Amino acid sequence: MVRVRFAPAPTGYLHLGGARTALFNWLFVKQQHGKFILRIEDTDVKRSTDESVNAILDSLKWLGISWDEGPYFQSQRTHIYQEYAKKLLQDNQAYYCYCSPSELEILRKKATGEAPGYDGRCRNLSPTQRQEYESSGRKPTIRFKSPSGLTQVNDLIRGKVSFDNALFGDFIIFKSDGMPTYNFACIIDDALMGITHVIRGEDHISNTPRQILLYQALGFKIPVFAHLPLILGLDKTPLSKRHGDVAIEHYRQEGYLPEALMNYLALLGWSTSQSQQIFSKEELLIKFSIDRVSKNPAIFDLEKLRWLNGEYIRELDIDSLTGLCWEYLNKIRNSKFEIRILKFKEIVKLFQERIKTLSDFVKQAEFFFVNSPKYHPSAVEQILMKDGVRQILEQVKDRLVQLEPFDTNSIEKTIRELADQLKIKASDIIHPLRVALTGDKVSPGLFEVVALLGKEKVQERLIKIRWENG
Numbered sequence: 001m002v003r004v005r006f007a008p009a010p011t012g013y014l015h016l017g018g019a020r021t022a023l024f025n026w027l028f029v030k031q032q033h034g035k036f037i038l039r040i041e042d043t044d045v046k047r048s049t050d051e052s053v054n055a056i057l058d059s060l061k062w063l064g065i066s067w068d069e070g071p072y073f074q075s076q077r078t079h080i081y082q083e084y085a086k087k088l089l090q091d092n093q094a095y096y097c098y099c100s101p102s103e104l105e106i107l108r109k110k111a112t113g114e115a116p117g118y119d120g121r122c123r124n125l126s127p128t129q130r131q132e133y134e135s136s137g138r139k140p141t142i143r144f145k146s147p148s149g150l151t152q153v154n155d156l157i158r159g160k161v162s163f164d165n166a167l168f169g170d171f172i173i174f175k176s177d178g179m180p181t182y183n184f185a186c187i188i189d190d191a192l193m194g195i196t197h198v199i200r201g202e203d204h205i206s207n208t209p210r211q212i213l214l215y216q217a218l219g220f221k222i223p224v225f226a227h228l229p230l231i232l233g234l235d236k237t238p239l240s241k242r243h244g245d246v247a248i249e250h251y252r253q254e255g256y257l258p259e260a261l262m263n264y265l266a267l268l269g270w271s272t273s274q275s276q277q278i279f280s281k282e283e284l285l286i287k288f289s290i291d292r293v294s295k296n297p298a299i300f301d302l303e304k305l306r307w308l309n310g311e312y313i314r315e316l317d318i319d320s321l322t323g324l325c326w327e328y329l330n331k332i333r334n335s336k337f338e339i340r341i342l343k344f345k346e347i348v349k350l351f352q353e354r355i356k357t358l359s360d361f362v363k364q365a366e367f368f369f370v371n372s373p374k375y376h377p378s379a380v381e382q383i384l385m386k387d388g389v390r391q392i393l394e395q396v397k398d399r400l401v402q403l404e405p406f407d408t409n410s411i412e413k414t415i416r417e418l419a420d421q422l423k424i425k426a427s428d429i430i431h432p433l434r435v436a437l438t439g440d441k442v443s444p445g446l447f448e449v450v451a452l453l454g455k456e457k458v459q460e461r462l463i464k465i466r467w468e469n470g
């Protein structure tokens with residue numbers, strides 16, 4: 001039975017990298033009909049928060065990544081880690097270290113490039129030396145006695161990678177505050193939880209030889225490892241806040257669809273031989289394979305994510321998109337607005353081809369839902385303030401006010417006839433009318449916009465324009 005885990009530290013939100021790790025674990029385990037375990041690695045008591053736990057769970061659920069067991073919390077399992085540390089101490093595979101942080105700092109500065117790890121000076125303390133340290137009030141850490149030699153990591157993605165144990169030396173498994181270190185708690189849990197495959201970010205590969213040594217020391221079975229490639233920004237440096245927002249929650253708030261984001265995350269390091277880009281969840285579950293995960297870093301490209309999200313929006317049937325836009329608009333506006341849902345649907349139709357996210361809809365369609373649109377100064381200056389425009393729009397208003405029925409066809413007819421009578425081009429009416437009604441130079445087809453705004457609003461907007469200074 002295949003068992004994988006996703007093991008975030010609750011010290012912030014779920015970010016793109018974490019979500020990608022969770023997704024690859026999930027896709028892999030679903031295909032194997034195995035179990036996905038969620039484990040919260042909250043041994044860093046000071047930085048872990050309940051808020052962050054909730055945020056991580058919410059983001060996973062929103063993305064559609066479900067777990068079969070957990071969440072387990074490491075902070076509730078300290079007694080288990082202590083037991084295993086005791087066992088290593090008894091077997092003489094670990095020892096108490098009394099070196100203070102400042103002493104360790106001096107050691108670190110002296111250490112050479114080949115053996116930067118701890119030099120093992122507390123390995124063989126006599127009982128009296130220990131007693132002296134204890135009575136002076138020093139709180140010890142527990143260190144693992146690393147054997148000398150090489151440790152080989154056999155990675156599903158990276159192949160065989162060897163590490164010289166001197167790189168880390170006798171590393172700490174229990175901190176002086178009585179909490180286990182990441183490496184120690186992680187392997188105890190992975191072993192006790194029966195994890196068969198550890199799939200995680202490449203940033204952890206240097207931890208893996210330490211973990212292998214611990215598995216061996218405790219007689220546990222070593223799982224299969226797969227280290228996923230780093231995610232870089234367009235500038236080829238590791239993805240971080242500098243590249244913009246990396247929180248999954250941010251993308252939810254910006255009106256990305258979870259299916260599109262899942263699709264995009266799957267492409268961060270994985271591809272098919274045909275370079276297919278769009279995958280439904282069901283298709284991912286069939287086509288994903290660890291064998292086709294690349295060793296090379298993946299590049300996060302926001303424009304590509306936006307493009308993909310736009311493709312998903314265009315694929316939606318109009319009722320679903322209307323529902324999503326309605327919910328989204330209501331969530332971000334504090335006040336309810338009055339509009340019939342049928343009319344709202346007509347508005348959404350106008351934008352389905354033009355938007356890439358739900359927040360694009362709100363930005364582009366906002367003029368429909370407010371009393372007065374936001375006038376872009378450049379549009380006002382270049383188009384509305386031109387000589388003669390005021391008189392033209394006066395006439396447009398007079399005609400439209402009398403128009404019955406007030407529908408797209410008759411609006412178009414009226415405007416074209418007026419242009420003919422005034423011996424101007426239809427665009428000489430359409431452009432200024434668009435700015436007057438929407439505040440901007442671009443919008444969906446103007447005749448549809450006029451019809452959907454309705455006679456009253458059109459009249460009101462044409463009366464309210466301040467001609468003096470925009």
Ligand code: GLU
Pocket residue numbers: 007008009041186199200201204
């Ligand atoms: N808590 C670790 C992290 O969030 C987990 C690493 C692992 O999967 O072993 O990076």
